[in-house]
Amino acid sequence: MNDPVFGIGKLDDDLEGIPFKKVVLLSASPAVGNEVFGYQIIYNNAIHKNKVLLFLNRTSPQVYLTEMKDYDFKIDSNLVIIDSYSNLTGIKSAETATTRVINNPSDKEEIRKRLSEELEKGYDLVVFDSLSLLIDSFDFDFAVSMVDLVKQKLQTKDSSAVMLFTDWEYGENDINKLGTRSNAQIEIKGIEKRVIFGQYFAVIKCDWVKGKQFSSVLFKAVKPGGIKIYFPKILITGPTDAGKTSFIHSASKDAVSVDRLGGTIALDHGNLDFEGYKADLFGTPGQERFDPLLKLLGGEAIGVILIVDSTKPDQFPRAIEMLRKTETYGLPIVVVANKANLPGALALDDIRERLHLGKDAPLFQTFAEDLSHIDPNEPTKLKKEGVNGALRALFKELT
Amino acid sequence: MTGIMTGFPSFDAATGGLDVRKTYLVTGNKESGKEDFSYRLAASSLNGKLSVVYVTNNKSNTDLLSEFTARSLNIAQYLGVSMTILDNYVRSIAPQAGDNNYTKVLNGPVDLTGLTVAVSSKNSDLLKDGRTVVNIFDSISSLLLYNNPVTMFRFLQYICGRAKMSGVTTVFLLDEQMHTPEVNETVRSLVDGIISLKLDNGKRYFTVSGVAKEVLTWTPLG
Ligand SMILES: Nc1nc2c(ncn2[C@@H]2O[C@H](COP(=O)(O)OP(=O)(O)OP(=O)(O)O)[C@@H](O)[C@H]2O)c(=O)[nH]1
Ligand SMILES: [Mg+2]
Numbered sequence: 252m253n254d255p256v257f258g259i260g261k262l263d264d265d266l267e268g269i270p271f272k273k274v275v276l277l278s279a280s281p282a283v284g285n286e287v288f289g290y291q292i293i294y295n296n297a298i299h300k301n302k303v304l305l306f307l308n309r310t311s312p313q314v315y316l317t318e319m320k321d322y323d324f325k326i327d328s329n330l331v332i333i334d335s336y337s338n339l340t341g342i343k344s345a346e347t348a349t350t351r352v353i354n355n356p357s358d359k360e361e362i363r364k365r366l367s368e369e370l371e372k373g374y375d376l377v378v379f380d381s382l383s384l385l386i387d388s389f390d391f392d393f394a395v396s397m398v399d400l401v402k403q404k405l406q407t408k409d410s411s412a413v414m415l416f417t418d419w420e421y422g423e424n425d426i427n428k429l430g431t432r433s434n435a436q437i438e439i440k441g442i443e444k445r446v447i448f449g450q451y452f453a454v455i456k457c458d459w460v461k462g463k464q465f466s467s468v469l470f471k472a473v474k475p476g477g478i479k480i481y482f483p484k485i486l487i488t489g490p491t492d493a494g495k496t497s498f499i500h501s502a503s504k505d506a507v508s509v510d511r512l513g514g515t516i517a518l519d520h521g522n523l524d525f526e527g528y529k530a531d532l533f534g535t536p537g538q539e540r541f542d543p544l545l546k547l548l549g550g551e552a553i554g555v556i557l558i559v560d561s562t563k564p565d566q567f568p569r570a571i572e573m574l575r576k577t578e579t580y581g582l583p584i585v586v587v588a589n590k591a592n593l594p595g596a597l598a599l600d601d602i603r604e605r606l607h608l609g610k611d612a613p614l615f616q617t618f619a620e621d622l623s624h625i626d627p628n629e630p631t632k633l634k635k636e637g638v639n640g641a642l643r644a645l646f647k648e649l650t
Numbered sequence: 651m652t653g654i655m656t657g658f659p660s661f662d663a664a665t666g667g668l669d670v671r672k673t674y675l676v677t678g679n680k681e682s683g684k685e686d687f688s689y690r691l692a693a694s695s696l697n698g699k700l701s702v703v704y705v706t707n708n709k710s711n712t713d714l715l716s717e718f719t720a721r722s723l724n725i726a727q728y729l730g731v732s733m734t735i736l737d738n739y740v741r742s743i744a745p746q747a748g749d750n751n752y753t754k755v756l757n758g759p760v761d762l763t764g765l766t767v768a769v770s771s772k773n774s775d776l777l778k779d780g781r782t783v784v785n786i787f788d789s790i791s792s793l794l795l796y797n798n799p800v801t802m803f804r805f806l807q808y809i810c811g812r813a814k815m816s817g818v819t820t821v822f823l824l825d826e827q828m829h830t831p832e833v834n835e836t837v838r839s840l841v842d843g844i845i846s847l848k849l850d851n852g853k854r855y856f857t858v859s860g861v862a863k864e865v866l867t868w869t870p871l872g
Contacts, residue, residue: 281763
């Protein structure tokens with residue numbers, strides 16, 4: 252028997268597993284799934300010979316196990332499921348060595364009794380999927396009493412619990428009842444604007460780890476594999492020669508580009524460390540022959556800087572097209588009108604209108620620091636003000 | 651911006667179509683033709699180059715497609731491209747049913763979180779692709795039968811809020827005869843527009859309220 256783990260690198264680093272007697276609340280916002288956290292935690296405990304009890308009222312055991320397999324979480328022992336779902340539907344579920352079937356999932360007493368009996372047998376880890384469904388099908392107090400029941404049993408058995416919960420804005424008072432009963436709370440949220448363009452999780456409380464600062468991280472649930480952490484990615488796109496590569500080299504100290512004759516042929520990359528924010532900058536090529544790369548480069552971006560050449564309005568439709576092709580339409584976006592000091596550069600209002608930008612859409616001018624040093628085969632260093640203004644505006648949109 | 655054509659000339663002429671970005675309730679009893687309205691709306695939206703996310707709560711994805719076929723609404727070329735079905739029903743008859751390239755199978759009426767996650771993430775994918783999206787929930791009556799009103803209210807409020815924020819046109823079908831007046835009133839209070847349908851002497855009629863171009867007297871639908 253091992254101490255229960257999360258099986259999610261970042262959480263195990265932060266919290267060093269889940270000590271016995273502790274209750275962890277995994278609280279997600281409604282549009283963000285948290286079930287994969289459950290799959291991964293169950294899997295990593297079961298394969299480490301921890302006995303796991305799953306209280307399941309969200310779907311049938313068959314579907315649950317199939318979904319786990321889709322993530323490559325195959326287990327054949329150490330998991331017992333209390334099925335409080337099937338009998339709500341027309342599905343027949345048979346009691347087996349590894350499934351306990353609740354005959355009437357609308358009966359509080361039966362749920363309480365079966366759960367209590369099962370907990371008596373002693374499990375290393377208890378998982379609820381989901382606590383909020385208990386609230387939805389009964390009421391808050393019943394769900395809280397179930398947490399109390401679990402907590403009480405954890406004290407006598409060497410065991411800990413993880414509760415999956417979706418926060419449907421139940422109201423502060425009720426949420427506090429859950430908060431005070433849990434030893435650790437992990438929040439799972441989407442970065443939601445017009446679209447949900449990223450999801451992150453963060454430990455917001457933990458009573459057994461002292462003196463650590465917890466940070467939030469972006470993640471994706473990947474089939475197969477499960478929860479994968481990634482670094483925020485900002486896409487720099489726009490028509491050819493607009494100044495994308497120049498922008499990245501001006502914003503990042505260590506930018507690298509895959510270039511030929513001054514044009515980007517694959518991508519630019521730079522690490523950004525700006526006023527407390529860290530992110531990866533990815534620049535696309537602008538030439539149309541590289542369009543097949545665009546979708547790939549745009550994947551997982553959480554924000555966009557669209558660069559246009561202020562002297563070339565004929566390229567503006569292409570700029571919009573590139574948002575489509577990188578599939579980043581609807582993400583937070585800042586437009587940079589580069590080469591603003593060249594003869595023929597359009598005024599900002601004119602650019603705003605021609606790009607159909609709303610009057611509040613962030614738009615910044617940039618231009619070369621030193622016009623006497625422009626090499627057509629090299630990116631140009633752009634003046635700091637514009638570059639920083641654009642980055643600041645984007646991070647403001649993102650946070 | 652022009653409205654979304656429903657495929658019913660009399661409706662579209664009188665209303666200019668559905669307003670993009672608004673939420674609508676389509677109500678009427680069993681014979682009123684709510685479903686017919688929603689199939690034609692879906693087909694018409696697809697033909698108009700819009701994307702449709704069709705949530706089915708009381709029939710399987712296969713049965714849904716048969717309904718289109720039965721009406722000679724040919725949507726085959728849109729499946730998996732601009733037409734996505736979120737099948738929230740099939741698992742009640744076939745527990746092991748899985749996804750296909752145009753259908754995502756969900757857990758059924760009580761898993762409102764699963765439904766919300768699926769709708770939101772599908773919408774996000776389509777919006778990032780620069781598409782205009784229509785969500786159709788056929789119907790929320792089945793959801794209301796399985797969930798208590800408070801839970802449903804939270805769910806609908808969330809869905810409407812997200813739809814507003816992301817500019818997705820949303821259509822809920824509701825059979826008001828199946829619910830209490832309080833429940834119907836609550837649902838009505840959450841949407842922008844209400845389309846009522848009825849069958850009278852073999853003919854269908856509609857009214858529309860709550861939007862710019864209202865039609866307040868029963869008008870033949872066709
Ligand atoms: N005069 C002037 N030249 C600039 C400015 N910004 C960039 N350039 C020049 O314009 C050319 C194109 O700049 P890049 O940064 O390579 O443009 P890009 O958008 O990465 O181009 P592609 O990768 O081919 O799409 C280079 O020769 C730069 O030196 C500017 O503000 N003023
Ligand atoms: Mg370049």
